[in-house]
Amino acid sequence: MKWIDLRSDTVTLPTPRMRDAMANAELGDDVYGEDPTVNRLQRMAAEQLGKEDALFVPSGTMGNLISVLAHCGRGDEVIMGDCAHTFLYEAGGISALGGVHPYLIPNNPDGTLSIQDIQNAVRKDDIHFPKSKLLILENTHNRCGGVSLSREYMLEAANAAHQSGLSVHLDGARIFNAAVDQGVSTVELTDMVDSVTFCLSKGLCAPVGSVLCGSKAFIHEALRIRKQLGGGMRQAGVLAAAGIVALEEMVDRLAEDHQRAQLLAEALSSIPGVALDKGSPNTNMVYIKLDSASSITAKACSENLKKQGVLAGITGPYHFRMVCHYWITDEDIGKVHSAFEKALNLPQ
Ligand SMILES: *Cc1c(COP(=O)(O)O)cnc(C)c1O
Numbered sequence: 001m002k003w004i005d006l007r008s009d010t011v012t013l014p015t016p017r018m019r020d021a022m023a024n025a026e027l028g029d030d031v032y033g034e035d036p037t038v039n040r041l042q043r044m045a046a047e048q049l050g051k052e053d054a055l056f057v058p059s060g061t062m063g064n065l066i067s068v069l070a071h072c073g074r075g076d077e078v079i080m081g082d083c084a085h086t087f088l089y090e091a092g093g094i095s096a097l098g099g100v101h102p103y104l105i106p107n108n109p110d111g112t113l114s115i116q117d118i119q120n121a122v123r124k125d126d127i128h129f130p131k132s133k134l135l136i137l138e139n140t141h142n143r144c145g146g147v148s149l150s151r152e153y154m155l156e157a158a159n160a161a162h163q164s165g166l167s168v169h170l171d172g173a174r175i176f177n178a179a180v181d182q183g184v185s186t187v188e189l190t191d192m193v194d195s196v197t198f199c200l201s202k203g204l205c206a207p208v209g210s211v212l213c214g215s216k217a218f219i220h221e222a223l224r225i226r227k228q229l230g231g232g233m234r235q236a237g238v239l240a241a242a243g244i245v246a247l248e249e250m251v252d253r254l255a256e257d258h259q260r261a262q263l264l265a266e267a268l269s270s271i272p273g274v275a276l277d278k279g280s281p282n283t284n285m286v287y288i289k290l291d292s293a294s295s296i297t298a299k300a301c302s303e304n305l306k307k308q309g310v311l312a313g314i315t316g317p318y319h320f321r322m323v324c325h326y327w328i329t330d331e332d333i334g335k336v337h338s339a340f341e342k343a344l345n346l347p348q
Pocket of ligand 1: 058059060061062064085086138140142171173174199201210
């Protein structure tokens, strides 16, 4: 059975062009800085995000962790949203490994943080308090529905942080989805932040890897921390080669995933008892909820879907997240629609 796997865009397999590039990549020892393919990927990434330098890392989680460790010392404080990936889904790494303290403020449904909340969260110089060092923003915002944050908002939030002496890190795991959604260059969404990570291994289809971008001095520090964390990889050009294809060929086509997410959202929300959970999708994610009074649970529904070859991510007792990506076709959207009707025992 060919699975229709909507659990995440991380499930994407490398494209045939990526596999070719991986097989033929020119390699060297990247811990010595001698892998020409890694070096090329890092130059491309820095240029596309408008930063001086970049570092290839095994995962987005490690990229965010390295960034926090580079910006903050033990006992320092990071301000971020209560729905931030770094808070929810990175195993508490910043606290466990960095002794860094999170200060949470509520995310608005559109993924933003209130500027007033950011300003109020900055600590005064008082021996009772940790030192505020960093603001983390997320774009697109995953848990808020894959929403994309505008340049105007990013500028306002970054200015508020900078005026209080904080640095700004952007968790841009899906920053290219945000840029494609808004029809702006990626740099317009990153030039106001001090550091940014993005994932090659999600909608861009590369098998492994993320890139952390920032100033030359920042990346120099990040390189040492990556080594401390055991993230120094040797002939990593086999992976970077796929990342280069990702940046060259897979960015513009993200618009197709966004269109399919729209189609999926329309199809599923037309089913009685199914509603959109986070509004109409901006990018590639569709969050839905089942009517708890009349429906089976998400778990039972997902078992029924699985029997029909459809995999969906469960996000609550009656809630699902579905993510469109390169390996999901228009035809699949129709199949998912009827699989849901069947899974909910509705007449076809
Ligand atoms: C996936 C993701 C990450 C982490 O990436 P991994 O490569 O899975 O570690 C970070 N932030 C956001 C918003 C993500 O969606």
